Amino acid sequence: MxxxxxxxxxxxxxxxxxxxxxxxxxxxxxxxxxxxxxxxxxxxxxxxxxxxxxxxxxxxxxxxxxxxxxxxxxxxxxxxxxxxxxxxxxxxxxxxxxxxxxxxxxxxxxQTDTRDIALRSTGLSESSRRALHSMIDQLRKLEGLQDEPGTGP
CATH class of the missing domain: 1.10.260.40 (lambda repressor-like DNA-binding domains)
Known part of the structure; x- marks a missing residue:
């Protein structure tokens, strides 16, 4: 960003x-x-x-x-x-x-990696997508990044 x-x-x-x-x-x-x-x-x-x-x-x-x-x-x-x-x-x-x-x-x-993550999440259950979202939130916190608008589960 x-x-x-x-x-x-x-x-x-x-x-x-x-x-x-x-x-x-x-x-x-x-x-x-x-x-x-x-x-x-x-x-x-x-x-x-x-x-x-x-x-x-x-x-x-x-x-x-x-x-x-x-x-x-x-x-x-x-x-x-x-x-x-x-x-x-x-x-x-x-x-x-x-x-x-x-x-x-x-x-x-x-960004190729971002696109790949989005494409690979296609077909996952709602609970798996929530888990992926939680992991991304944790990684963003670890790297000192703020949440982006519109990133809710």
Whole structure:
């Protein structure tokens, strides 16, 4: 899990800024082992997809750094489409948290070992799945990791 997604562990989390949400989204939607896209790469991809000049690299930079905080809906929709999420990600804190949870799951499933554990648990009885869950909880505690949301039995 990325450091930016630790917001879920707080009892009463503060709403994140547009810049924080955008940076987090660009980081978690970047394939493993690659750097997040540059402002120029984001703007170019959005403009190509739109078929016209929708956004500039400078404006992407301003949004990513918090220098601009009130983009148009057209810009939000273009950024959301680029990242493969709903524009509601930027507008609604509950929706962004829900999408972050889904992205965390996808990120975890990219790890071969995690995917193998999930696939190998298919067909196990409910009591066996609970036992597996308990073992994972114990291992997380031993390694000093906090529980993740949505990991109930």
């Amino acid at each position: 990325t450091e930016a997604s630790n917001h879920k562990d707080e009892a009463s989390p503060q709403p994140r800024s547009l810049a924080e949400k955008l940076e987090h989204l660009l980081a978690v939607t970047t394939p493993s082992g690659q750097r997040p896209p540059s402002n120029e790469e984001v703007a170019t991809a959005i403009n190509i997809a739109a078929g016209d000049k929708t956004i500039s690299a400078t404006y992407v930079w301003q949004l990513r750094t918090g220098r601009k905080t009130n983009p148009t809906m057209r810009h939000l929709e273009a950024l959301a489409q680029y990242c493969g999420v709903s524009a509601a990600y930027f507008l609604d804190e509950d929706e962004s948290r829900k999408i972050d949870d889904q992205l965390s799951l996808l990120e975890a499933l990219k």
